[in-house]
Amino acid sequence: MFYSFFAMAPTKHYVFLCFTALCIILLFFRPVLAHDRPVFACDVETNPELKNLSFCDTSLDVQARVSDLVSRLTLHEKIGWLVHGAKGVSRLGIPYYEFWSEALHGISIIGPGSHFTSLVPGATSFPQVILTAATFNETLFETIGKVVSTEARAMYNVRLAGLTFWAPNVNIFRDPRWGRGHETPGEDPVLTSKYATAFVRGLQQRDDGDKDKLKVAACCKQYTAYDVENWKGIQRFTFNALVTQQDFDDTFQPPFKSCVVDGNAASVMCSYNQVNGKPTCGDPNLLTGVIRGQWKLNGYIVSDCDSLKEMFYTQKYTKTPEETAALAVNSGLDLNCGAFLTRNTQKAVDRGLLNESTIDRAVSNNFATMMRLGFFDGNPSNQLYGNLGPNDVCTSENQNLAREAAREGIVLLKNSAGSLPLSSTSIKLLAVIGPNANATHTMLGNYVGIPCNYTSPLQGLMVSVATVYEPGCVNTSCATAQVDEAKTVAAAADTVVLVMGSDLSIEREGFDRVNITLPGQQQLLVSEVASVSKGPVILVIMSGGGMDVQFAKDDPKITSILWVGFPGEAGGAAIADVIFGAYNPSGRLPMTWYPQSYADTVDMADMNMRPNPTTGFPGRTYRFYKGPTVFSFGDGLSYTTFNYELLATPKHISLALEEGHACRSSECKSIDVVEEICKDLGLDIHLRVKNEGEMRGSHTVFLFSSPPQLHNAPQKQLLGFQKLHLEAGGEGLAQFDVDVCKHLSVVDENGKRKVVLGDHLLHVGSLKHSLTVDFPLQIRILI
Ligand SMILES: *[C@@H]1O[C@H](CO)[C@@H](O)[C@H](O)[C@H]1NC(C)=O
Ligand SMILES: *[C@@H]1O[C@H](CO)[C@@H](O)[C@H](O)[C@H]1NC(C)=O
Ligand SMILES: *[C@@H]1O[C@H](CO)[C@@H](O)[C@H](O)[C@H]1NC(C)=O
Ligand SMILES: *[C@@H]1O[C@H](CO)[C@@H](O)[C@H](O)[C@H]1NC(C)=O
Ligand SMILES: *[C@@H]1O[C@H](CO)[C@@H](O)[C@H](O)[C@H]1NC(C)=O
Numbered sequence: 001m002f003y004s005f006f007a008m009a010p011t012k013h014y015v016f017l018c019f020t021a022l023c024i025i026l027l028f029f030r031p032v033l034a035h036d037r038p039v040f041a042c043d044v045e046t047n048p049e050l051k052n053l054s055f056c057d058t059s060l061d062v063q064a065r066v067s068d069l070v071s072r073l074t075l076h077e078k079i080g081w082l083v084h085g086a087k088g089v090s091r092l093g094i095p096y097y098e099f100w101s102e103a104l105h106g107i108s109i110i111g112p113g114s115h116f117t118s119l120v121p122g123a124t125s126f127p128q129v130i131l132t133a134a135t136f137n138e139t140l141f142e143t144i145g146k147v148v149s150t151e152a153r154a155m156y157n158v159r160l161a162g163l164t165f166w167a168p169n170v171n172i173f174r175d176p177r178w179g180r181g182h183e184t185p186g187e188d189p190v191l192t193s194k195y196a197t198a199f200v201r202g203l204q205q206r207d208d209g210d211k212d213k214l215k216v217a218a219c220c221k222q223y224t225a226y227d228v229e230n231w232k233g234i235q236r237f238t239f240n241a242l243v244t245q246q247d248f249d250d251t252f253q254p255p256f257k258s259c260v261v262d263g264n265a266a267s268v269m270c271s272y273n274q275v276n277g278k279p280t281c282g283d284p285n286l287l288t289g290v291i292r293g294q295w296k297l298n299g300y301i302v303s304d305c306d307s308l309k310e311m312f313y314t315q316k317y318t319k320t321p322e323e324t325a326a327l328a329v330n331s332g333l334d335l336n337c338g339a340f341l342t343r344n345t346q347k348a349v350d351r352g353l354l355n356e357s358t359i360d361r362a363v364s365n366n367f368a369t370m371m372r373l374g375f376f377d378g379n380p381s382n383q384l385y386g387n388l389g390p391n392d393v394c395t396s397e398n399q400n401l402a403r404e405a406a407r408e409g410i411v412l413l414k415n416s417a418g419s420l421p422l423s424s425t426s427i428k429l430l431a432v433i434g435p436n437a438n439a440t441h442t443m444l445g446n447y448v449g450i451p452c453n454y455t456s457p458l459q460g461l462m463v464s465v466a467t468v469y470e471p472g473c474v475n476t477s478c479a480t481a482q483v484d485e486a487k488t489v490a491a492a493a494d495t496v497v498l499v500m501g502s503d504l505s506i507e508r509e510g511f512d513r514v515n516i517t518l519p520g521q522q523q524l525l526v527s528e529v530a531s532v533s534k535g536p537v538i539l540v541i542m543s544g545g546g547m548d549v550q551f552a553k554d555d556p557k558i559t560s561i562l563w564v565g566f567p568g569e570a571g572g573a574a575i576a577d578v579i580f581g582a583y584n585p586s587g588r589l590p591m592t593w594y595p596q597s598y599a600d601t602v603d604m605a606d607m608n609m610r611p612n613p614t615t616g617f618p619g620r621t622y623r624f625y626k627g628p629t630v631f632s633f634g635d636g637l638s639y640t641t642f643n644y645e646l647l648a649t650p651k652h653i654s655l656a657l658e659e660g661h662a663c664r665s666s667e668c669k670s671i672d673v674v675e676e677i678c679k680d681l682g683l684d685i686h687l688r689v690k691n692e693g694e695m696r697g698s699h700t701v702f703l704f705s706s707p708p709q710l711h712n713a714p715q716k717q718l719l720g721f722q723k724l725h726l727e728a729g730g731e732g733l734a735q736f737d738v739d740v741c742k743h744l745s746v747v748d749e750n751g752k753r754k755v756v757l758g759d760h761l762l763h764v765g766s767l768k769h770s771l772t773v774d775f776p777l778q779i780r781i782l783i
């Protein structure tokens with residue numbers, strides 16, 4: 001497919017090659033003009049004749065307006081609205097609209113719908129999602145979404161952004177090598193579901209509470225079981241993810257379901273890969289059956305960029321391109337990112353493969369979304385958000401939130417006594433060493449915009465103390481470390497901060513890692529520097545995925561380890577906040593850190609979550625993997641100590657099974673989750689949390705359960721989490737409403753939810769609490 005390079009290119013395909021400064025610069029200078037007016041339809045001020053068209057009549061409901069609009073269009077005009085660059089219909093006052101804008105963690109330049117110019121030179125760049133997830137703060141997830149949508153509306157008003165954004169990415173970070181893992185909230189379905197719901201609400205919900213309308217439209221992507229880029233030649237465009245029904249229903253699908261059902265997302269994007277032999281964008285069950293049928297999506301289903309092209313040309317899934325076009329639209333696809341449907345839809349209709357009524361359904365979903373966005377309501381300057389403009393982007397409040405998010409997410413993984421926090425008054429000279437020590441662009445991760453400003457780690461640290469800087473490697477690949485130079489600098493300082501890790505040359509779209517150790521000679525550099533250091537040595541790992549840093553954990557000369565993800569535009573300020581104790585670290589790992597042996601022995605393309613004793617496959621994530629880890633899901637230290645006490649948790653909850661229930665007469669080990677049984681079957685767990693140290697701080701309380709080991713149940717699963725802020729010596733309450741059917745159930749081998757009878761162990765921190773569910777259905781709590 002050949003678009004003009006700058007205007008409509010399938011950016012995703014080459015952007016992963018674009019980690020060099022040059023390419024980023026090329027992307028920034030797309031020739032775009034800013035206008036003082038946004039793009040919108042039904043401009044009745046300029047064209048009073050449009051007043052008579054029902055689809056422009058804001059007093060009618062969306063469905064009536066959409067029907068009216070579709071009834072006025074020719075087939076050719078409808079086909080124009082099946083692709084991301086939707087063709088204008090000038091006779092009806094409908095302009096060209098670009099559906100493709102991105103906003104994973106701030107307004108992005110990836111996607112032709114958004115641009116920066118001198119009018120709006122940058123937008124707030126929040127941490128990459130994996131670090132925001134590490135905050136375990138649902139309020140923050142939503143607040144970030146809200147700030148992003150405010151900046152989006154402000155940019156839309158000056159024709160610099162669209163209204164449809166293709167975020168969040170809610171795939172499970174199943175394997176540490178996945179190049180896009182950092183775009184996601186991590187490996188846990190519950191955390192990912194809560195992130196999806198909160199972020200989507202933040203993006204979409206309007207301040208006037210009008211639920212029928214959208215502030216901007218979010219998109220849950222990439223549906224589904226998508227988490228291989230290019231691993232040892234296995235390519236995402238052709239990868240067939242073989243997923244068991246059980247893994248599908250209890251790991252891969254729940255975040256998408258929450259994103260649509262709880263978050264009310266206005267869109268879902270189907271992925272490149274196949275699932276069990278069928279391309280996701282051509283699977284009627286996955287699209288029409290699940291997304292539309294079960295989840296009742298109110299919005300549009302879009303293909304990943306060029307998914308259809310890949311389905312035909314690379315996967316060779318159908319004999320002709322028009323068959324692919326027909327398959328996708330008949331399966332439930334509404335919009336094609338790409339131009340495949342521009343070229344092949346008419347042919348599909350001519351050959352009888354696709355009916356115009358099916359195309360009507362697709363464009364109706366696209367138009368309905370645009371109506372909910374106010375696109376057909378005339379001049380937006382007269383409407384809610386119409387007064388936003390360039391001054392509402394990169395406000396100091398928004399930039400402070402980027403800094404707050406980064407410091408809340410940073411995870412303290414090791415801290416020997418007397419190491420962190422550093423006292424700025426007692427340090428004469430701080431050595432700041434490493435290829436990421438003065439990182440700027442690297443801090444953004446991918447799906448970047450132009451940030452408002454950068455504070456690199458070096459710049460952040462130099463505010464408080466005298467520093468000396470030595471990169472130690474020319475770049476993160478670190479083929480040959482400058483060990484001697486770094487040692488000289490380290491030996492002359494009284495404290496050392498090493499900022500190591502990766503960047504998009506190591507972890508990126510279209511590319512998976514092979515090794516999960518620090519790249520090249522980084523480990524050598526760290527160990528050598530530590531060996532000559534006189535005082536604390538702080539190892540800061542800037543990366544998307546976990547790194548095998550067992551050597552640093554074991555090295556007594558390395559006194560602290562921090563993981564900072566890709567911390568966004570204010571990353572360096574946030575790192576300094578944590579290192580000097582202006583902020584007490586509260587981040588917790590959203591994914592398991594495996595040893596390199598995991599990468600050496602486990603087939604990345606094996607989609608199974610559960611271990612297989614026959615083949616020696618060890619399983620994945622804290623829910624199923626029992627082998628050694630470098631760090632575990634939920635790890636994260638604080639500068640203070642928190643303690644828990646279990647309060648007032650009921651001892652018994654019982655509910656009899658209805659007459660005639662099969663389990664009343666036969667031996668039952670598990671009971672199907674059905675409404676009659678689940679009604680009011682819950683318990684409250686109350687905990688008193690106390691900050692017993694001398695520093696105020698935030699703390700996340702995790703509630704896990706270990707269900708009885710039937711149906712290949714997870715060894716442990718997160719039921720919920722709550723983040724509390726406590727003053728030194730202060731106390732707070734954490735409360736969990738545990739719904740037995742929702743939280744204590746497991747998915748069986750056939751994808752059915754069941755409550756297993758027997759002992760359920762609840763864990764909160766080091767507290768363990770045993771809970772027995774038995775028959776007749778009764779819950780006993782054994783402390
Ligand atoms: C619009 O409708 C009004 C009232 O029905 C009618 O008088 C007028 O001629 C119409 N205008 C156009 C341009 O069709
Ligand atoms: C959660 O994030 C918000 C910012 O959105 C912050 O104000 C609040 O203190 C955080 N909560 C905790 C417990 O740290
Ligand atoms: C098109 O519509 C006709 C009549 O409703 C129906 O019989 C046929 O199966 C449809 N074809 C496709 C490809 O959906
Ligand atoms: C750190 O990076 C900034 C921004 O790229 C640059 O201006 C500055 O010169 C760098 N500092 C050093 C000491 O190299
Ligand atoms: C941008 O960040 C730098 C480094 O932290 C800081 O010195 C400067 O004041 C910031 N500029 C603006 C305009 O905020």
Ligand SMILES: *[C@@H]1O[C@H](CO)[C@@H](O)[C@H](O)[C@H]1NC(C)=O
Pocket residue numbers: 474475476477478479505
């Ligand atoms: C890193 O630096 C080496 C040596 O200059 C160079 O060959 C390599 O291409 C660089 N890697 C990247 C990703 O820029």
Ligand SMILES: *[C@@H]1O[C@H](CO)[C@@H](O)[C@H](O)[C@H]1NC(C)=O
Pocket residue numbers: 514515
């Ligand atoms: C992975 O690590 C091994 C052993 O350290 C090394 O030989 C190999 O070159 C590394 N591979 C890559 C792709 O970095």
